[in-house]
Amino acid sequence: MELNHYIQSGIIESYVLGIATTSEMDELQQMRRLYPSLNAEVMAVERRMEKTALAEAVLPSPHLKQRIFQHINWRDKIPPDDKSRYTFINIHSKDEQHITVHKWWRLFFIITFILSKICLFFAIYFFLKYQQSRERKTELQSSHTEQVRSPK
Amino acid sequence: MQQAAVHIDEYIITERLIAGDPVAQELVYDYYGPALYSIILQVVGDTATAEDVLARTFIHVFKNVVVFRDTGSATLFGWLMRMAREQAVKEAAIMEESESNGDDIMKHDSNLLQRFANKLPEESRTIFHLCYYKGLPKEAVARMLGAQPDEVMAKLKDIMVAFRKFLGE
Numbered sequence: 302m303e304l305n306h307y308i309q310s311g312i313i314e315s316y317v318l319g320i321a322t323t324s325e326m327d328e329l330q331q332m333r334r335l336y337p338s339l340n341a342e343v344m345a346v347e348r349r350m351e352k353t354a355l356a357e358a359v360l361p362s363p364h365l366k367q368r369i370f371q372h373i374n375w376r377d378k379i380p381p382d383d384k385s386r387y388t389f390i391n392i393h394s395k396d397e398q399h400i401t402v403h404k405w406w407r408l409f410f411i412i413t414f415i416l417s418k419i420c421l422f423f424a425i426y427f428f429l430k431y432q433q434s435r436e437r438k439t440e441l442q443s444s445h446t447e448q449v450r451s452p453k
Numbered sequence: 454m455q456q457a458a459v460h461i462d463e464y465i466i467t468e469r470l471i472a473g474d475p476v477a478q479e480l481v482y483d484y485y486g487p488a489l490y491s492i493i494l495q496v497v498g499d500t501a502t503a504e505d506v507l508a509r510t511f512i513h514v515f516k517n518v519v520v521f522r523d524t525g526s527a528t529l530f531g532w533l534m535r536m537a538r539e540q541a542v543k544e545a546a547i548m549e550e551s552e553s554n555g556d557d558i559m560k561h562d563s564n565l566l567q568r569f570a571n572k573l574p575e576e577s578r579t580i581f582h583l584c585y586y587k588g589l590p591k592e593a594v595a596r597m598l599g600a601q602p603d604e605v606m607a608k609l610k611d612i613m614v615a616f617r618k619f620l621g622e
Contacts, residue, residue: 310610
């Protein structure tokens with residue numbers, strides 16, 4: 302029987318021990334799909350290994366259990382995206398030649414600049430108006446003086 | 454051993470492990486921890502290192518237990534055993550890089566695999582040692598022994614047939 306020959310080839314033991322190659326493992330997985338009875342064979346080998354391993358067990362140090370579970374509990378207590386636990390530190394060098402101001406100051410400077418331009422325009426406008434009126438006044442004064450002198 | 458008498462329902466325990474139930478995690482550690490520690494100890498040969506590897510194995514296992522369910526592994530112990538050996542082989546390779554220990558292929562008959570390995574002829578024992586305890590691929594084993602990869606594959610197949618018989622004894 303082909304299946305029996307496959308089982309007797311030691312492939313299951315090789316897989317159970319973890320020394321089977323990738324192609325052997327793929328082949329075994331395919332065979333397990335084709336012949337579900339192979340699963341019982343794999344299980345039987347693993348159970349035999351388990352029985353012996355449990356009987357030949359060696360106790361590790363009692364502190365080890367505490368160490369493992371402390372590590373697991375510590376890891377589980379930290380949510381992966383909990384940023385509130387972190388402190389952000391600005392590592393940019395302190396440059397005394399520059400200052401940092403609030404963005405509202407930009408608007409303030411633009412308004413101040415526009416107002417100053419309007420004021421400058423009115424200053425020139427009224428200066429020219431004033432000059433014009435002074436010239437007219439001087440003209441009027443000189444014509445009046447001439448009128449007063451002429452009747453003599 | 455008293456532990457062997459305790460029955461663990463693997464389906465329920467796996468679902469509870471996936472849910473991150475600490476009681477299930479402790480139960481699995483108490484039940485399988487010593488057996489896995491023994492397997493790791495055979496590979497790394499040092500109690501302190503074996504404890505580190507066991508800790509790493511359980512942390513990895515509890516984090517990735519969903520892989521056990523999704524890959525359709527037959528039994529929980531079978532999967533745990535492969536995980537433990539994989540971690541132990543990695544650690545042993547790192548240890549070997551830092552300190553060159555003499556390869557103690559003939560170890561004590563303290564567990565099943567050693568009893569089996571000690572029964573093998575010398576060449577087969579070396580191949581088994583390099584594949585299982587050192588985790589080397591067949592090509593690397595062939596290079597080390599000055600043989601063809603196919604020869605090593607054939608020898609390893611015979612070793613596994615012998616192991617099947619040994620398990621059935």
